[in-house]
Amino acid sequence: MTSVTLENIVKHYVPPIGAAETHPVSGLDRVNIRIEDGETISVVGPSGCGKSTFLKVVAGLESTDEGKIFYNKVDVTNITPQARGVGMVFQDYALYPSKEGEDNLGYYFEVRKKTEEEKQQRLRETAELMGIGFDLLMGRQVDTLSGGEKQRVGIARCIVREPNVFLMDEPISNLDAKLRERTRTEIKRLLKKFSITTIYVTHDQQEAIFMGDRIAVMRSGRIEQFGTFDDLYYSPANLFVATLIGTPPMSVIPVTLQNGILQIADASLTVPAEVAEKLPEGALRFGVRPEAWSVVNEPSSALTMSVARVERLYTERAAFASGQIGGASVNVLVPLDFPAEAKEIFLQPDWTQASFFAADSETALHTPGAPELF
Amino acid sequence: MSLFPSVGRKQPRLRLAWTAVVFILWLGVFMHLVPFYIMISTSIKPAVEAMSMPPTLWPKEPTLVGWSLIWNISDIAKSLLAQPLSRYFLNSLVMTFGVILLSIPVTSLAAYASSKLIKGKVARPLFIFFIGTLMLPGIVTLIPSFLLTRNFPFPLPVPPNIPGTDIAFPTWRIWNTYWAVILPAGFSAGNFLLFKGFFDGIPDSIINAARVDGGSEFNIFRRIILPMSIPVYAVTTYFTFGGVWDSYLWPLVVIQDSKIAPLTLAIRRIADAFSYAGTTNTMTAIGASSSISPLIEQGLSWNGLMVLGLLQAIPVFIFFILAREYLLKGVRIQGLK
Numbered sequence A: 001m002t003s004v005t006l007e008n009i010v011k012h013y014v015p016p017i018g019a020a021e022t023h024p025v026s027g028l029d030r031v032n033i034r035i036e037d038g039e040t041i042s043v044v045g046p047s048g049c050g051k052s053t054f055l056k057v058v059a060g061l062e063s064t065d066e067g068k069i070f071y072n073k074v075d076v077t078n079i080t081p082q083a084r085g086v087g088m089v090f091q092d093y094a095l096y097p098s099k100e101g102e103d104n105l106g107y108y109f110e111v112r113k114k115t116e117e118e119k120q121q122r123l124r125e126t127a128e129l130m131g132i133g134f135d136l137l138m139g140r141q142v143d144t145l146s147g148g149e150k151q152r153v154g155i156a157r158c159i160v161r162e163p164n165v166f167l168m169d170e171p172i173s174n175l176d177a178k179l180r181e182r183t184r185t186e187i188k189r190l191l192k193k194f195s196i197t198t199i200y201v202t203h204d205q206q207e208a209i210f211m212g213d214r215i216a217v218m219r220s221g222r223i224e225q226f227g228t229f230d231d232l233y234y235s236p237a238n239l240f241v242a243t244l245i246g247t248p249p250m251s252v253i254p255v256t257l258q259n260g261i262l263q264i265a266d267a268s269l270t271v272p273a274e275v276a277e278k279l280p281e282g283a284l285r286f287g288v289r290p291e292a293w294s295v296v297n298e299p300s301s302a303l304t305m306s307v308a309r310v311e312r313l314y315t316e317r318a319a320f321a322s323g324q325i326g327g328a329s330v331n332v333l334v335p336l337d338f339p340a341e342a343k344e345i346f347l348q349p350d351w352t353q354a355s356f357f358a359a360d361s362e363t364a365l366h367t368p369g370a371p372e373l374f
Numbered sequence B: 001m002s003l004f005p006s007v008g009r010k011q012p013r014l015r016l017a018w019t020a021v022v023f024i025l026w027l028g029v030f031m032h033l034v035p036f037y038i039m040i041s042t043s044i045k046p047a048v049e050a051m052s053m054p055p056t057l058w059p060k061e062p063t064l065v066g067w068s069l070i071w072n073i074s075d076i077a078k079s080l081l082a083q084p085l086s087r088y089f090l091n092s093l094v095m096t097f098g099v100i101l102l103s104i105p106v107t108s109l110a111a112y113a114s115s116k117l118i119k120g121k122v123a124r125p126l127f128i129f130f131i132g133t134l135m136l137p138g139i140v141t142l143i144p145s146f147l148l149t150r151n152f153p154f155p156l157p158v159p160p161n162i163p164g165t166d167i168a169f170p171t172w173r174i175w176n177t178y179w180a181v182i183l184p185a186g187f188s189a190g191n192f193l194l195f196k197g198f199f200d201g202i203p204d205s206i207i208n209a210a211r212v213d214g215g216s217e218f219n220i221f222r223r224i225i226l227p228m229s230i231p232v233y234a235v236t237t238y239f240t241f242g243g244v245w246d247s248y249l250w251p252l253v254v255i256q257d258s259k260i261a262p263l264t265l266a267i268r269r270i271a272d273a274f275s276y277a278g279t280t281n282t283m284t285a286i287g288a289s290s291s292i293s294p295l296i297e298q299g300l301s302w303n304g305l306m307v308l309g310l311l312q313a314i315p316v317f318i319f320f321i322l323a324r325e326y327l328l329k330g331v332r333i334q335g336l337k
Helices: A051-059 A103-109 A116-130 A133-136 A147-159 A177-194 A205-210 A228-234 A240-246 B012-043 B067-082 B085-117 B123-135 B142-150 B176-187 B189-200 B205-212 B217-228 B230-245 B249-254 B263-280 B282-288 B293-297 B302-336
Strands: A004-013 A025-035 A040-042 A066-071 A086-089 A165-169 A197-202 A215-221 A220-228 A249-256 A261-264 A267-270 A283-286 A293-296 A302-312 A318-325 A327-337 A344-347 A355-358 A365-366
Touching: A004 A051, A025 A051, A025 A220, A040 A051, A040 A205, A040 B123, A051 A086, A051 A165, A051 A197, A066 B067, A086 B205, A103 A133, A103 A147, A103 B176, A103 B205, A103 B217, A116 A133, A116 A147, A133 A147, A147 A177, A147 A318, A147 B282, A165 A177, A177 A205, A197 A205, A197 A220, A215 A228, A215 A240, A220 A228, A220 A240, A267 B142, A293 A327, A302 A327, A302 B012, A318 A344, A327 A344, B012 B067, B012 B302, B067 B085, B067 B263, B067 B302, B085 B123, B085 B176, B085 B189, B085 B217, B085 B263, B123 B189, B142 B176, B142 B249, B176 B230, B176 B249, B189 B230, B205 B217, B217 B230, B230 B302, B249 B263, B263 B302
Parallel strands: A040 A197, A040 A215, A086 A165, A165 A197
Antiparallel strands: A004 A025, A004 A066, A215 A220, A249 A261, A249 A283, A249 A327, A261 A267, A283 A355, A293 A344, A302 A318, A302 A344, A318 A327, A355 A365
């Protein structure tokens, strides 16, 4: 039962003498976040954005230069990782290679001077939680386990102690696709069961969406936006978040707005008054998600896209057509039976789902906001 | 394992190159084995043949006279040395294991710290400081090191005065004690590099996992890192054993008392007697030193010298057999990374 709060956390990496980089590299740059008790949050971002550093700071494995960390109301900024009582799962499993499965779980009890009975009791409970076949892994030498088995042991090692906070650093990135799917569901099931505060770091947005109640998007040491998937998808804080979340990404087209008329490449579209009044005149960037285009038959008051390729998603009974409008690449959600030979299609944006960004910065000028589905 | 990729090896050009490489490798093997062959074949020659010019490749009359040393070496030692041979053997053991017990923990902990615990600005200068001693040949530091043993910890002939007084700094004279051999070997830059290379290969995440589990830094080292590192410990212990067991020059400089002299110094004295017996004719030898005459009478010259050399090498050889598996494994782990 722990909430985690980070206040103004700053972390610089000092490059070693003789390294090519001479300025301190920013690991975390004024990070403020509050993770509620029992909540699972995903941290997503490109590599090198500081998401692993974020996790290490919460675990106490990295020191901070500024700011404070609280577990509930307790300031743990200067508490060692040994005393924080967190559980951590690593991308490379980080099992102790010289120990058997059971002793990997047992190291916690060994260093905490717990009794043998308590250990056995917890091991039994953990094995039960981990499900079928887990007992068999306990007696095996670590190097004889497969990747998926190793990560199961890794996760078990993390839950055997009943941690305050679960920290997962890309736990399934090293697994193959099929196993990744299964382990993902398994982790989700465990998290549901425990409702322990969890921070799940990943570079894969699908995984982030699947795992997290809320998602934090990071870039170069900053949290760009923190919110539910709907917040991120329909009300992105800036262009970076808008283009990061969603597959295929939002199309961003340079446009000019004049007297309620949007000039896109050589076409003009009339912007509805309720949208136009929120926007400044002049150069803008126009963002439309693949599903917010409608294909029309008439070229009049529509944009012409030259189709470069069609990707069919059979399980979704749909396809994506990609091409270009005015030099910007555009993805459009089309029916599965979309003709492969189509060279040009005419598109109209759904104005209720369109976003606008400033032309010279990433500022979001207008975002559609989450639709009311129910 | 093959020298070349197996595909295309039948091309004449590659076949020629392959033959050339294999020839050079065999030449290397041969050159390494020749000294051993000469040692062993000389050890079973009679005293006169051992000195004959040109030397014979195989003894005409093989004899085990040289090897009779094994059971009468203590008699010979008695006439040549101040202490019984077992005393020197014991001294060598004390020094060797003293160095191993001090230097392996010190060096490995330093390497672990340098590899895993010290990050940021100081890491690199510290590393260079540690391996800096590799840049100087031991012979250059011989005299400063000798002075250091006289007035430890000052490398000066006379200890300086405490500033503002006439009283000299207290010093510890480790010269002519076991410490003179053990203390300067307390840190080994070569072993440090081996350890650091090995520890660098251990992922940080394992240590972080153990920290999160609640292990103290030393407990992590002892319970997690140490069991993973047996190969590198075997390799460094072997190198240390061989280095100290066979060391001659440094003990010669810092050990005066025959009561604490190592086996190398004693064997050197016997070996001198043998080569003297070998290079001079019998009559002058007898005339020159009565202590050599028993050797000549027993038919010992360079054949005995070779036997002594082999005897000195045996403990190192046994240690190699013990550590063999780990030596190969350790070298292999280094090679892979």
